[in-house]
Amino acid sequence: xxxxxxxxxxxxxxxxxxxxxxxxxxxxxxxxxxxxxxxxxxxxxxxxxxxxxxxxxxxxxxxxxxxxxxxxxxxxxxxxxxxxxxxxxxxxxxxxxxxxxxxxxxxxxxxxxxxxxxxxxxxxxxxxxxxxxxxxxxxxxxxxxxxxxxxxxxxxxxxxxxxxxxxxxxxxx
Amino acid sequence: xxxxxxxxxxxxxxxxxxxxxxxxxxxxxxxxxxxxxxxxxxxxxxxxxxxxxxxxxxxxxxxxxxxxxxxxxxxxxxxxxxxxxxxxxxxxxxxxxxxxxxxxxxxxxxxxxxxxxxxxxxxxxxxxxxxxxxxxxxxxxxxxxxxxxxxxxxxxxxxxxxxxxxxxxxxxxxxxxxxxxxxxxxxxxxxxxxxxxxxxxxxxxxxxxxxxxxxxxxxxxxxxxxxxxxxxxxxxxxxxxxxxxxxxxxxxxxxxxxxxxxxxxxxxxxxxxxxxxxxxxxxxxxxxxxxxxxxxxxxxxxxxxxxxxxxxxxxxxxxxxxxxxxxxxxxxxxxxxxxxxxxxxxxxxxxxxxxxxxxxxxxxxxxxxxxxxxxxxxxxxxxxxxxxxxxxxxxxxxxxxxxxxxxxxxxxxxxxxxxxxxxxxxxxxxxxxxxxxxxxxxxxxxxxxxxxxxx
Numbered sequence: 001x002x003x004x005x006x007x008x009x010x011x012x013x014x015x016x017x018x019x020x021x022x023x024x025x026x027x028x029x030x031x032x033x034x035x036x037x038x039x040x041x042x043x044x045x046x047x048x049x050x051x052x053x054x055x056x057x058x059x060x061x062x063x064x065x066x067x068x069x070x071x072x073x074x075x076x077x078x079x080x081x082x083x084x085x086x087x088x089x090x091x092x093x094x095x096x097x098x099x100x101x102x103x104x105x106x107x108x109x110x111x112x113x114x115x116x117x118x119x120x121x122x123x124x125x126x127x128x129x130x131x132x133x134x135x136x137x138x139x140x141x142x143x144x145x146x147x148x149x150x151x152x153x154x155x156x157x158x159x160x161x162x163x164x165x166x167x168x169x170x171x172x173x
Numbered sequence: 174x175x176x177x178x179x180x181x182x183x184x185x186x187x188x189x190x191x192x193x194x195x196x197x198x199x200x201x202x203x204x205x206x207x208x209x210x211x212x213x214x215x216x217x218x219x220x221x222x223x224x225x226x227x228x229x230x231x232x233x234x235x236x237x238x239x240x241x242x243x244x245x246x247x248x249x250x251x252x253x254x255x256x257x258x259x260x261x262x263x264x265x266x267x268x269x270x271x272x273x274x275x276x277x278x279x280x281x282x283x284x285x286x287x288x289x290x291x292x293x294x295x296x297x298x299x300x301x302x303x304x305x306x307x308x309x310x311x312x313x314x315x316x317x318x319x320x321x322x323x324x325x326x327x328x329x330x331x332x333x334x335x336x337x338x339x340x341x342x343x344x345x346x347x348x349x350x351x352x353x354x355x356x357x358x359x360x361x362x363x364x365x366x367x368x369x370x371x372x373x374x375x376x377x378x379x380x381x382x383x384x385x386x387x388x389x390x391x392x393x394x395x396x397x398x399x400x401x402x403x404x405x406x407x408x409x410x411x412x413x414x415x416x417x418x419x420x421x422x423x424x425x426x427x428x429x430x431x432x433x434x435x436x437x438x439x440x441x442x443x444x445x446x447x448x449x450x451x452x453x454x455x456x457x458x459x460x461x462x463x464x465x466x467x468x469x470x471x472x473x474x475x476x477x478x479x480x481x482x483x484x485x486x487x488x489x490x491x492x493x494x495x496x497x498x499x500x501x502x503x504x505x506x507x508x509x510x511x512x513x514x515x516x517x518x519x520x521x522x523x524x525x526x527x528x529x530x531x532x533x534x535x536x537x538x539x540x541x542x543x544x545x546x547x548x549x550x551x552x553x554x555x556x557x558x559x560x561x562x563x564x565x566x567x568x569x570x571x572x573x574x575x576x577x578x579x580x581x582x583x584x585x586x587x588x589x590x591x592x593x594x595x596x597x598x599x600x601x602x603x604x605x606x607x608x609x610x611x612x613x614x615x616x617x618x619x620x621x622x623x624x625x626x627x628x
Contacts, residue, residue, distance in 0.1 A: 075502070077457075103413075110585075113526035113540050113569045114394060114620070115439040116496060116503055118408075118415070119452065119459040119480040122436055126457025145413060146436055146454070150392060155366050155595070157566070157587035 057097035059172040066093060069153070070128065072166040075112070077123035079131055083168075087128055090170050091135035104128045105169040106146045107153070109162035114148055121146030128168040143173070212289055212312040212319065214258050214347045223260040224346065225287050226253065227313075229271035230264070231294035231306065241331060242296045245306065248335035249292070251379060252353040253342060256579075257608030262288050275309075283313045290319075292342060303327055306334045310342050320345045332381055333627070340626075352574035353378060356624040357581065358396045358405050358422075359599060361385065362617030366588050366595040371619075373407060375422060378623075380613025386420060395439065395570075398624045401446025405622075406430075408438050417451050431464055431471065439482045443490055444532070450484040450493065461495055461512075474512035485529045485537075486510070487554070494518070494528040494537050494554070505539060507554060518556030527570050530554070533577035536604065540569040540582075549582050551604060562606040572623045578604050581612060583619040 054060035062068055070083035079087060094100060106125030108117035125144035133139045154164040214224055228250045231242030253259040267274075268282040275293040283291050294308030303325055310320040320341050324334050333354060340351025361374040373386040373393050387393050387409070396407035403423040408415055411429070417437040420427040431437045436454040443450065449466055452459045453473075461475040461484045475481040479499035486493055494507050505519040505528045519525040523543030530537055536551040541561065548564040549571050568584040581601045588595030597619040599612035612621070 075498075110567065110588075111542070111545075113483075113496075113503075113542075115452070115483045116480065116498075116526050118394075118436065118438050119454065119482045122454040122459060123457045123480070130457070144457070146415065147392075148394075150369075150371075150394070152366065155588050155592040156590045157594070158590075161588075161590075 057100045057172075062090070062093060062170060062172060066090060068171070069167045069169045071163060072124050072168070074109075074162075074166065075120070076166075077120065077127045079127055084131065087131050087168075088135060090128075091132045091137050094132065094137045094141065101141045101143070101173040103171040103173055104132075104142055104144045105151075105171060106144065107151060107165060107167045107169065108149045109165040110149045110152065110157065111162060112149060117148035118146050121148045124166075124168050128170075212315065212346060223254075223258055224289055225260045225262055226290040226292065226342075227262045227267065227283055227286065227288035228253070228292040229267065229274055229294075231296050231308065232272045232275045234295045234297040239296075241304070241328070242294070245296065245331055245335040245338065246292075246294065248332055248379070248381075249339040249342070252336060252339035255379070255610070256343065257603060257610075258343070258347065259290075262286050278311050278313075280311075280313055280316045283311075288313050290342070290346065292338070294338065299325065304331070304334075306331075306338075308338050308341075310345055332377065336378070349578055350576040350626065352576045352579060352623075352626065354627045355575060356382075356398075357599070357612070357621050358386075358398055358407075358624070359583075359614070359621040360393060360396065360619045361614070362597055362619060363389075365592050367592060369617075373405070373420070374614075374618075375405075376614070383615055386422060386425075395620050397441050397622045399442045399446050400444055400625045401442075406440035406442060406449055406451075408440070417449070419449075430466075430469075431462070437462075439484065441485050441529075443486045444488050445490065448486075448490075450486065452482040452484065461493070472512075474508070474510075475515075476512075483527050487530045488532055488534045492554075494530055496526050496528060503542075505537070505556070518554065519552070519559075520556060521559055529571055529573060531573050531577040531604075532575055535577070538571040538573065538580055540571065549580060549602065551580075560606065562602045562604070563600065563609055568600070570620055572621050574623050575625045580604060581621045581623060583621060585619070 054064055066089040070086045104125045106121030108120045125146055129142045129144050132142055152165045154161040228246050230246045233239055233242045250261045254261050266286045269279045275295050278291055291311040291313050297305045299305055305325045307323040309318055312319050322341055336354035339353040343351040355378045356375055357378055358375045361372045362369055364370045370389040371393050372389045373396055375386055376383040392410040394408040396405045398405055403421055405420045405422055407418055409418045415436045416429050417431050417440045418427050419430050432453055437451050439452040441450045447466055449464045451462055453462045458478055459480050459482050460473055461481045462471055462473050464471045477499050479497050481495055481497045483496040484493050491510055492507055496503055497506050503524040503526050504517055505525045506515055506517050508515040523541050525539050525541055527540045528537050537554055538551050541548040541550050546564050547568045548561045549568055550559055550561040552559040565584050566587050568582055571580045571582040579601055581599055583597050584600050585597040586594045597617050599614055599618045599621050601612055602609045
């Protein structure tokens with residue numbers, strides 16, 4: 001969220017810079033305009049650099065450093081070794097940022113019935129939460145919610161899409 | 174059935190509706206010949222050939238320039254033809270005029286156009302502003318009146334009158350209760366698959382009087398009608414928390430019901446309307462619960478580390494069918510109403526889900542997932558005599574018409590990588606597997622639930 005906002009702000013600065021340089025030719029000579037148009041870009045670059053370092057403890061930092069999701073097998077809710085590694089990193093990250101709380105979302109692919117998939121999503125979200133609490137994260141900082149098959153991450157009725165949609169997602173509250 | 178509904182009633186599934194159904198009136202033309210084989214449709218075996226009927230535009234006895242009589246006949250005709258059991262004879266072929274037929278049918282004229290049943294009627298405006306609608310169903314071959322009824326009501330209720338006419342005809346000719354004077358609550362879907370907006374919606378069984386009941390801000394799923402009150406139980410993600418809610422569709426009042434410390438979902442009313450079954454998730458595990466809607470007392474009925482969901486009572490409320498993966502994959506189980514005596518009933522290939530007990534008690538409808546396809550089917554409560562009624566890429570969530578003869582469910586198409594497809598629509602199918610047809614909705618539609626017959 002905040003990265004998006006900053007990116008927009010930076011773009012706004014660039015536009016403002018452009019508009020002043022464009023305004024100038026009308027009042028001053030065109031030669032001066034050419035020199036001033038080259039001046040603003042470094043400023044914008046500086047802003048962009050600042051944006052690329054996400055605020056510690058933010059969703060953006062989690063996404064950039066660990067990733068916000070783990071995948072599950074078909075009709076499964078156990079964590080694969082790969083998922084365990086990711087969830088373990090989330091736990092470490094939570095310990096570094098004691099003021100952060102997470103929503104753990106559980107999702108299912110479309111190849112199940114709605115009411116079963118709601119229950120399956122709850123199992124997946126809870127599997128993530130259980131592992132994190134076992135690693136020492138206070139359960140009060142982790143809230144689970146199941147979306148069943150209601151919020152696919154990837155569109156498409158094929159194995160690749162379904163695999164990506166069977167997921168647990170960490171969302172910074 | 175007719176007699177039961179011939180008493181004075183008010184309220185009904187729409188608020189402030191009062192239809193006075195007058196007692197069936199006597200034969201006007203007492204020329205019934207020697208009783209021949211009675212006009213009758215056997216719905217149990219499935220109908221090969223729809224029964225040809227002539228449904229004449231109802232005569233406007235007030236002589237006003239008004240299409241009301243025509244409209245009532247058209248709505249009743251659409252109901253009957255839509256059931257797949259009747260074929261309407263084109264009005265252009267009629268020999269006797271509807272006005273003359275309403276007074277005294279000339280049966281040879283109707284036999285000539287191959288009508289076996291003839292429905293005639295008249296609309297009168299009363300001094301108090303209400304309308305009086307009379308109709309008769311005639312057996313054209315036997316030359317006798319089979320049904321004669323009159324309704325007095327506000328003009329705005331004319332569609333309900335039309336459905337009551339269709340229900341009376343259907344009931345008289347099939348021996349089954351009707352299902353046309355009913356409503357459907359469902360989830361209206363709009364927007365792309367990645368950001369689908371879902372809203373609670375309600376409409377008449379034939380798609381008329383469509384109305385949205387929620388704004389689309391919160392995700393809503395799986396609505397179910399109360400059999401006894403103007404209420405709908407459903408799942409809503411208010412503030413991001415999935416909980417069972419009950420909405421009164423007349424007053425628009427809504428409340429969260431049940432425990433609040435975890436997800437509650439898959440609600441379904443008991444047949445007497447006094448209990449609400451639902452699944453409750455605690456620490457990731459889902460179990461079946463029931464709540465007394467008067468005392469709000471909750472009982473936990475299953476206590477198993479497997480997923481238990483989608484509960485549905487038998488009509489006598491002695492047993493509950495539900496979905497569980499306690500055997501390793503989704504199957505159907507039946508237990509006593511107190512949670513005891515759990516027995517698996519589905520043993521075919523594939524996974525089974527969303528069991529719903531028929532209001533007649535004779536069948537359980539379900540969703541079956543097998544070989545990458547989804548089907549709607551029925552089986553007996555002991556799991557025998559499984560029959561598949563419909564199969565496609567993705568379909569689920571059957572709901573019974575109150576007479577237990579027709580099922581509605583939703584079907585979803587596959588989605589491609591650009592997000593095209595993935596649209597859902599409502600379908601109906603007879604319990605025989607005949608007459609699969611799409612139900613009328615303004616847009617995407619899923620999770621239908623059929624209302625009981627209006628009281």
